[in-house]
Amino acid sequence: MDKTYNPHELEQRWYSRWEQSGCFMPSGQGEPYCILLPPPNVTGTLHMGHAFQHTLMDALIRYQRMRGRDTLWQVGVDHAGIATEMVVTRQIEAEGGKRDDYARADFIDRVWQWKHESGSTITRQMRRLGASADWSRERFTMDPDLSEAVIETFVRLHEEGLIYRGPRLVNWDPVLQTAISDLEVVNSDEQGKIWSIRYPRSDGRGDVVVATTRPETLLGDVCVAVHPDDARYRDLVGQSLELPLTGRQIPVIADDYVDPEFGTGCVKITPGHDFNDWEVGARHGFAPINIFTPTATINDRAPARYRGLDRFEARERVIADLKTEGLLIEEKPHAMVVPRGDRSGQIVEPYLTNQWFVKMDQLGQLGLEMVESGQVEFVPGNWINTYRHWMENLQDWCISRQLWWGHRIPAWYDDDNNIYVGRSEDEVRVRHQLGDDIVLRQDADVLETWFSSALWAHSTLGWPDPERMAAEGFDRYLPTSVLITGFDIIFFWVARMIMMTGHFTGKVPFEQVYITGLIRDSHGQKMSKSKGNVLDPIDLIDGIELDQLVDKRTSSMMQPHLAKRIAKATREEYPDGIPAFGADALRFTFTALAxxxxxxxxxxxxxxxxxxxxxxxxxxxxxxxxxxxxxxxxxxxxxxxxxxxxxxxxxxxxxxxxxxxxxxxxxxxxxxxxxxxxxxxxxxxxxxxxxxxxxxxxxxxxxxxxxxxxxxxxxxxxxxxxxxxxxxxxxxxxxxxxxxxxxxxxxxxxxxxxxWPQAAAPDPQAESDAEWLKAVVSAIRSARTELNLAPGKPMPLLIEEGSPADLARLERFGDLIRSLARLAHIEPADDRHDPATCATALAGELRMLIPLAGLVDVTEELARLDKQLEREKKGLESVARKLGNERFVANAPADVVEKERVRRGEHENAIADLTERIERLRHVDASHTPS
Missing domain, CATH: 1.10.730.10 (Isoleucyl-tRNA Synthetase; Domain 1)
Structure with missing residues (x-):
């Protein structure tokens, strides 16, 4: 073996050998053990959360493989509709082109080209980490057979009445111009403003005041709500108000949704642009008014002077007009949570649009029953409460996206906008007896990525094709053994997999769900690019120089002051860059922290x-x-x-x-x-x-x-x-x-x-003997250290006291003790040896003496110990002054005071020990002084 451990060379060499040998493939022998990899985005790179969870999965797979289980680690990536479109669009723009230059089919061809050239970064990085997955079974959610499963799922759910199309509020990204899921919304704590606005009563008897952080949305108000028990407004319920700037009259209603303690107790209701207001409006039969276009400009439902304005331009115009009409009472700063699209960074709007939805009541009940019955176990067990809470409050699932890349929705429309759902246009025509003279156009939307990912457990095992299911081991590997994931996708992936797999196969997708913690930085802060505290696991494996690390962390920062702060913090935390630890050290760190x-x-x-x-x-x-x-x-x-x-x-x-x-x-x-x-x-x-x-x-x-x-x-x-x-x-x-x-x-x-090794019965007698031997050698070595003796200098050892068992063990292990402790000899103590002139070593009942005469330079050792004693006394005086200060004891944090008390005890113990040692040495000096 080389004298120096060099992880870089051996890690890359061994991984290629493993993969080529096929040792990661299922053996087909033994009890099956299967883990599903939550499919990361095809555009993604390995981040610390991935590396952490992948390490845990790989450790379990290797462990179970060595135990003789038939292991399958099913890996793959999802097509990441929004992220992939953005990557390819930016690539086109970098070449001087525009996405609008492409027809849909040509753009999709361009995406496939990118996927084949650059879409395997994360799987290459997984190999660097040592992932022992069966790469021969690696899947992609846009693979033909997985796409077939997606279409089959949509059609069957539609036939069962569980998929429908209709107008509802969705999270809308006005830059990407598509609906996005809650997971793709980042709630950002920001400083905004709140405006108090006067709504005049139609009968001229005064007004009511409402507060809003989005004054432009008043153009879509349908009513003002108060709490039914609020005595201040009881007579106002059923009356009407003049909606400012619009010329419309709106009623006052009573609803339990209103918090009478918040603001004035009056709330404007805008069902077309607020999820809570949507529910209130639906309860009271109000039709929502949508005032935005897909790009978040004001549409024709609003008064003419606002049409065509961007939402924020419209806000300024509305505020100015309210001031002019004397209806704006107050404008003040307001801390608020702002929803932003995680891809575009733009503020997301609740937006009323026609989308495809999955009804969740029946599926949700199934998903809840499968967990409550114990078919799926959460580890740690408390996460079942999170799962249960969400499943009991399900909303219908918006599954359509206004994109080109993805599984196109298998629905067709005729000229009268009748909808036909089927596995293909030919199937639709045959089923509905539509002749060639009927022109059909396919729905332009695609299904969201989570829809195909929800089928991952059974689609990767061949469903719905019986031949593929037999070939892929559907009955053997489903349910899979355990899913390892973070709590943040319990709702978006775990729950949906349970519902979908349960509904279509009658099985659960996995028997256990192990929920990991999140990886944070050394200060406990969440890692984010904006904070500049992100670590790249590949950098930890290979190492990275300081300048490269700074460039990596600041290159995407658009704000110079932020980049400067991050660069400064990085140089302070990593003055020498990050050394190369290797994959094994990183893996052991992850598992040790898990x-x-x-x-x-x-x-x-x-x-x-x-x-x-x-x-x-x-x-x-x-x-x-x-x-x-x-x-x-x-x-x-x-x-x-x-x-x-x-x-x-x-x-x-x-x-x-x-x-x-x-x-x-x-x-x-x-x-x-x-x-x-x-x-x-x-x-x-x-x-x-x-x-x-x-x-x-x-x-x-x-x-x-x-x-x-x-x-x-x-x-x-x-x-x-x-x-x-x-x-x-x-x-x-x-x-x-x-x-x-x-x-x-x-x-x-x-x-x-x-x-995998099998444990035999332990040997208590051998353990007892060895622990005794270790205690004796450790006691002697500690005494040697206290005496400041060179490790190799032989010294005598006297046995003063010991049990019969100690003496018998001394007889058996005496030669070994002499060798390990560097002893000149071991002999019983007698009257010739004054214990006061010896150092003492204790190991249980065994009391050992080390004669100091001739072993240490007494004068030199006394001088050293006197200096050490003086330092301890000064330390004790300092601590005593602090603890004697009543203001310090009363005002300092409790842990600080306790720490000082611990230090006092340590100083006192050290002083007692040093005093005893000094006294012993003085005895030695006196016993060798001529009379």
Whole structure:
């Protein structure tokens, strides 16, 4: 093995070998285990959330594959209608063209060209992370067979009366000129304004005052609402008001929707431009008035002087006219939540338009029953409450989008706008007996991406074609085992998959849903480009220089002051750039942080720490291989294993059990903690050290059986540990395993094809003996450190007190203790040794003495300890002054005061310890002073 661990070279080399070997494909043997990858956008790149969740999925797939399960990790991407159109449109504009220059078919051809050339970025990045997916089954939501499933779903739902077309309010992006889903709306906290407007009573008996943040929408008001129990307006209900600037009369109604404590208790109702108002209007039978065009300019439903104005120009004109007519009472700043399209960044309008909808009452009831019955389990369990709340308050699902790229809606219109739904135009003509003289035009809209993604579980397994279903393993892999995702798409994907798969197949799409936390920065802030705190997982794998990182974070910033702030913060946080940690260190960091029910503060220091951990594993492997050779080692005969070999094997068995239990509960953090502690503390720090004496040439000659057992145990423990670690850090484990598999006596071409370790019964006696030995050696080493002795300087050890068991173990392990603790000799204490002139080491009941005479330079050591004592006394005085200050104790935060109290205790303990050590040294000095 190379002296230095170099992840970059070995990671790329091993992944290509794995993929070419086909070891990621389902075996067809054993109990099936399937995970669906939530399909990322075809335009996307791997972000920290993806990398985190993909790591967890891959760890489970590798783990279950090694356990003999028939694993399928179904991966693929969705066509991302809006995002893809934007990418290709910008590409055309960069070439000097315009989208309007393209006919629909030509534009779609251009999108397919882009997809084939540039649409695989994220899947290439998944490979860099080590994703062991079956790439031969990679799917795209626009694949022909998946498209067939989409059309079949639409037609069947329409035939069942569960899909309809009609006018409703939708989230409308006036820049993209399409409806968008709630998930594509970013609610931004912004500083706006609120205006108080006078609405005169028609009978001339005064007016009412309403407040609004969107005064232009009053042009579409249909009424003013008050609460039925509001005594101030009880006589006003049923009366009419003059709608300012319009010449229209509108009534006053009573509705429980109104909060009488908010504002004046009077609310303008605009059903055509507010989702809540839509519900109020529907309850009272008001027809909505739409005053906007698709580009958010004022249409012909408004008074002539506002027509054609942009919505914000119209706002200024309305405000000016209200002032002129003396109807504007007040204008003041107002903090508000503004909905913006996540792609365009523009303010989204509730907009009345004809769209296609899925009725959700029947489907929602099915989706709720499947979870409530236990067919689908949420982990952690509290997320079922979030799911339940949403399912009990479902609205019909808008599935149409005003785009070209996507699954075109399978509906046709004749000249009288009659609608015909079918799998093709030919089917429509045959079913409805339409002759060739009838001209049909297909609906121009496409289905939203979430509609096709909702079919992912069963469409990727061949549905609805029976032959494909048999070939793809529909009955074998559905339901899939677990879905790993974030809470933010419980509504938009998880719930819809449950409803759609349940409705069309009678099965649930997955048996468990593991909800992860969100990846945040080291300060707990959500990562966003505008904050400049986004980390790119590929940068963490490969490293990135500071200047490149700054350019990457600021290149898309349109506001110079924001770019400057982000550049400054980046230079302060990463003065040396980001080092290359490698994929394994990043993966181990993700899994180590993956506890239940909490967001994750991602700190590069953790990455660095786990990179050190892997380097320690590498060096441990080099030590092992140098001592075991490259030939198959004979298995020790029964009874040949020494105590220390039995101990490390017992600890390994306990670690196997801990990892199995943790992964069964999706406690990736506990699994990695168990592995870290075993590898670092027990195998590397202790067993390798404990094994050295037995492997020395002279010792091996005296006791060849122990030497053979030790070499075999080294190889066996390392090989087994590599298999335990493989799901978390696949690259380094494969690299080392290829070298240790022969001496360990394991036959396989790749560690990914080996079996998961099985735990044997632990050996409590060996564990007890080894823990005693570790305690004795640690106590002696601590005493050596306190005495400031060089690590290699031999020193005597006297046994003053100990139980019969201690003395028996001393007899068995005395030679090993002398070697590990660098002792000159071990002998019982007697009257010749004054305990006052000795340092003490304690290990349970065993009391050990270290004679100081001749071991330390008393004068020099006293001077050192006196200085240390003086520092501790000064520290204690400083803390005592703070705690003696009543104002400090009364006003400082409780945790700050408690921290000072802890420091006081630490200083007091240190002073007592140093005083005792100084006194002991003075005894030594006095006992050697001539009388």
């Amino acid at each position: 506890g239940h029910g909490r967001d994750i503060k991602f700190d590069l220091a953790r990455c660095a720490g786990y990179r050190n951990f892997l380097n320690k594993l590498w060096n441990a492997a080099r030590f092992t291989l140098m001592n075991v050779g490259d030939a198959t080692l004979p298995v020790p005969a029964e009874g040949e294993l020494d105590t220390l070999s039995r101990w490390i094997l017992s600890r390994l068995d306990r670690t196997i059990t801990e990892v199995d239990e943790a992964l069964s509960d999706y406690r990736f953090d506990l699994a990695t903690r168990a592995l870290y502690e075993f590898v670092w503390n027990e195998f590397c720090d202790w067993y390798l050290e404990l094994s050295k004496p037995a492997l020395q040439e002279q010792a091996a000659a005296r006791d060849p059986a122990t030497a053979r057992a030790t070499r075999h145990t080294l190889a066996r423990v390392l090989e087994t540990t590599l298999r335990l670690l493989h799901p978390f850090v696949p690259f380094i484990t494969e690299e080392i395993w290829q070298r240790v598999r022969v001496p360990a006596g394991v036959e396989a071409d790749s560690i990914s094809q080996t079996r």
